[in-house]
Amino acid sequence: AQSVTQLGSHVSVSEGALVLLRCNYSSSVPPYLFWYVQYPNQGLQLLLKYTTGATLVKGINGFEAEFKKSETSFHLTKPSAHMSDAAEYFCAVSTNTGNQFYFGTGTSLTVIP
Amino acid sequence: EPEVTQTPSHQVTQMGQEVILRCVPISNHLYFYWYRQILGQKVEFLVSFYNNEISEKSEIFDDQFSVERPDGSNFTLKIRSTKLEDSAMYFCASKVRGIRDNEQFFGPGTRLTVL
Numbered sequence: 001a002q003s004v005t006q007l008g009s010h011v012s013v014s015e016g017a018l019v020l021l022r023c024n025y026s027s028s029v030p031p032y033l034f035w036y037v038q039y040p041n042q043g044l045q046l047l048l049k050y051t052t053g054a055t056l057v058k059g060i061n062g063f064e065a066e067f068k069k070s071e072t073s074f075h076l077t078k079p080s081a082h083m084s085d086a087a088e089y090f091c092a093v094s095t096n097t098g099n100q101f102y103f104g105t106g107t108s109l110t111v112i113p
Numbered sequence: 114e115p116e117v118t119q120t121p122s123h124q125v126t127q128m129g130q131e132v133i134l135r136c137v138p139i140s141n142h143l144y145f146y147w148y149r150q151i152l153g154q155k156v157e158f159l160v161s162f163y164n165n166e167i168s169e170k171s172e173i174f175d176d177q178f179s180v181e182r183p184d185g186s187n188f189t190l191k192i193r194s195t196k197l198e199d200s201a202m203y204f205c206a207s208k209v210r211g212i213r214d215n216e217q218f219f220g221p222g223t224r225l226t227v228l
Contacts, residue, residue, distance in 0.1 A: 034216065043117060044156075044204065044219035090156060098212060099144070099169045103156035 002027045002093045006104035014112045019078040021107045023065075023091030026072065031093050033074040034101065035065055038088040047089075050074060061085070086111045115139040117220035119205050125226045126195055134190045134223045136205030145188045146206040146217060147180065149173070156204065162188065195227045 007022040025031055032051050036044040048059025055067040061084075065076045074091060088108050092101040118137045126132050138145050147159040160170040162180050179191045188207075192199055202224050206217040 036219070041122075041221060043119075043221040044206075046216045046218075049216060092156075097169065098208075098215060099146070099161040100158040100171075101148075101156075101217060102158070103148075105153075105155050 002029075002031070002095055002100075002102045004091050004093050004102055004104040006089075006091050006107050008107055009105060010108045010110070012110040012112055013081045015083055016080050019063075019076070019081045019085065019109065021076040021089050021091075021109065023074045023076065023104060024072050025074060025091070025093045027093055029096040031067075031074075032098070033065075033067060034092045034094065035059065035063070035074075035076050036090045036092060038090065038106075040087075044090060047076070081109075081111045083111050083113065085109060115218075117205055117207055117218050119203075119220035119223050121223060122221065123224045123226070125228065128197055128227055129194050132192050132195055132225065134192075134203050134205075134225070136188045136190070136220055137186050138188055138205065138207030139209075139218055140186070142207035142209045142218070144168075144208040144210070144217075145180075145182070146208070147190045148204040148206065148219075149201040150204065150222075151198075151201045159190070192225075195225075197227050200225055200227045 003026045005024045034049045035047040050067045058064045063078045088106050090106045091104040120135045145162040150156045160174045161168045202222045204222045205220040208217045
């Protein structure tokens with residue numbers, strides 16, 4: 001079975017500060033992991049994904065995430081927050097068929113000017 | 114850039130009424146999905162659909178729910194007799210192929226309010 005836990009339903013950072021959004025997963029098969037972002041009144045947009053290969057993956061808008069199998073984590077980071085990063089962020093793991101995504105509860109990121 | 118669209122953006126209905134939520138997936142995609150998110154809770158998988166039939170469904174997707182691809186573009190979710198607990202945001206998603214590492218593309222959602 002697969003599941004995702006996102007620690008911190010709300011995270012606030014100052015503009016220019018490091019963004020760290022946490023995601024831990026549980027998976028009975030090698031995990032395929034995804035981060036999605038949702039801006040107000042919009043759908044879920046893929047930020048980045050890990051399937052196989054390099055454990056540090058880079059996504060859009062300067063975000064990256066590192067797959068750490070020993071810690072069962074896939075935390076999302078960005079070195080310098082921008083006002084436009086304010087949104088809801090969802091971590092997800094897919095089933096071995098790829099048909100179901102198990103999502104975390106989401107983290108709302110606020111960027112303070 | 115192609116995107117998944119959903120209509121309406123907000124649907125208000127009375128308990129016991131039938132509702133149909135509509136989605137237009139990306140045109141060359143073959144796999145279609147519905148998810149829901151009750152306010153303050155996780156996004157939950159409801160159903161996946163391929164080749165005009167359901168391929169997987171969750172425990173949430175009971176006999177009150179049905180999905181259909183009535184023509185070459187629309188993908189619908191029907192709730193036959195809505196309950197208060199069906200109030201949620203419903204997301205449609207599509208994927209080009211069924212392999213595991215393909216991302217799902219999500220629509221903006223329909224907020225369903227059952228009174």
